[in-house]
Amino acid sequence: MRADPNNGYVNKFQVYTGKEGNVAEKGLGERVVRDLTREIWGKYHHVYCDNYFTSVDLFQDLLNNQTYACGTIRTNRKGIPPAVANAKLKKQGDMVQRQKDSMVATAWHDKRTVTLLSTNSDPRDVTEVQRKQKNGEIINVRCPKIVKLYTQNMNGVDRADQLRSTYSICRKAAKWWKYLFWFMVDVAICNAFILMKKSPNHITTTKSGRRRERKQLEFRQKLAHQLIGDYWGKRKRESVGEHQTRGLSHWPTEMDKKRTCKQCAKNKIRREKIYSCEQCGVNLCVTCFKPYHMEKHPELFN
Structure with missing residues (x-):
């Protein structure tokens, strides 16, 4: 899934249909990212992904197509510099960085060592973050700027999942296509809700004139009323006379x-x-x- 990190708007998603011919696809993660980002190539967008998808070949391919990328990466991926992959960092704030052209590999130690690969960062950009120690003391720790960028922009899909799960219409089903149908309806509803929140023509205000934030539950309720309209599906039941309720007529x-x-x-x-x-x-x-x-x-x- 490709989603906006600021509001969780789902731009595109792809359904995994399993192995073909009972053979695992080689380079599945790379292929998925290429499929989901191909329509934005050449526009210098920044793409963030996790370590399942990240690879040197993928990021180089995206860079060749004028698209920047950043993501955590597994240390056993092909092409990772040994100095970064085998870094033994123990102290908070320790880091190792290696650069080749526009691609930067970074290993940074916080509570554990985090390894990232990026084509949209400068290894000289270093900032500080506050960390609380076991004794309660708060200290400043050196941190590559790319780590903060990754943290800020990696949560687009998480935001989308959170919006869907809050009032999801999905139900357990033995048939996979039912789940897929409910999933797409939920995505459509959440995307519509996000667009309405952003629309200047649909701003709601309080009695005092202050802007009031729209709630998803309120949006879903109004949407349901609009879809139902004047339809009334209550079945009319025939009244049962008193003479019919007596005796032995109620048999299982x-x-x-x-x-x-x-x-x-x-x-x-x-x-x-x-x-x-x-x-x-x-x-x-x-x-x-x-x-x-x-x-x-x-x-x-x-």
């Missing part, structure tokens, strides 16, 4: 299809049963048969 019977137990649903429990009441026409668990009728037809037990 087996239906042709499983449906949700009516009594369990009242307690917000989802159980699907194939048995139902012949007279009432509602599916019920065996244990729910009596309490349902005691509540629905108390005259049967008088």
Whole structure:
């Protein structure tokens, strides 16, 4: 997935459909990044990715296509300078950097050693970050500027996932295409929500005139009302006369299809049963048969 780091807007995504011919694809991560960024080549955009995708060949290819890149990288990747890959750093703020043309490999030690590869950084740009020690003391630690840039711009996909998961319509399903459908609907809703927040024509204000931040729940509720419109899907049930509720007419019977137990649903429990009441026409668990009728037809037990 390619997403905006500032708001989580999903620009493009690709569905992994598994191995072809039961053979693992070589260079899968590199191919995915190329596919997702090809339409922005030549515009000098900055692309950030994690260590699964990062490689020297990929970043060189992106640079040749006027696209900068930065990402954490695994130390066993081909082309990483040995001085960076094998760096033994122990003290906070220690770093090792190597540069070849516009590509910079960096190893920096914080709580552990972090290794990065970038084509959009200058190894001379060093800043400081504050770190709290075990004794409570706060100290300034030397830090390459590229580490701060990576931290600020790496969370686009995380933001998108967070927005989707907050009020996701996705449900567990045995069929993969259902999950994919729900996923795309959620992405479309979240993208629309982000665009509305950015739109100057859809700014909301409080009574005092201050700008009010839009909430995703409010957006989804209004969207649902607009999509439903005047539709009313409540089924009309035939009224049952008093003479029909007496006697031995409420027999348990087996239906042709499983449906949700009516009594369990009242307690917000989802159980699907194939048995139902012949007279009432509602599916019920065996244990729910009596309490349902005691509540629905108390005259049967008088």
